[in-house]
Amino acid sequence: MDQLKYELLTEVNGRMEADLLKSYLEAEGIRVEIFQEAIGHNIYPVMIDGLGRVQLFVPKEQANEAREILEQYNKSKENE
16 A cells, blocks of 8 residues: 655644645745635635635655744734
8 A cells, every 4th residue: 555645734723724835835846736615615714614615735755844834924924
């Protein structure tokens, strides 16, 4: 059985935030895959009872670096 090559980095509320975070990570050289239920994306562009949740996955070999970048990103958001 093939082992998974990606792991969950984080979940965010809404596609806009996910796309922003994806761009931020990719600018740092991290590959990102976004997963969102189709119904949540098409009907509810924001969080409604969990339907707006978006998951960001990164390659396992880049996961530690991605976590550090995500931590810096979150700290910069807190300082705004």
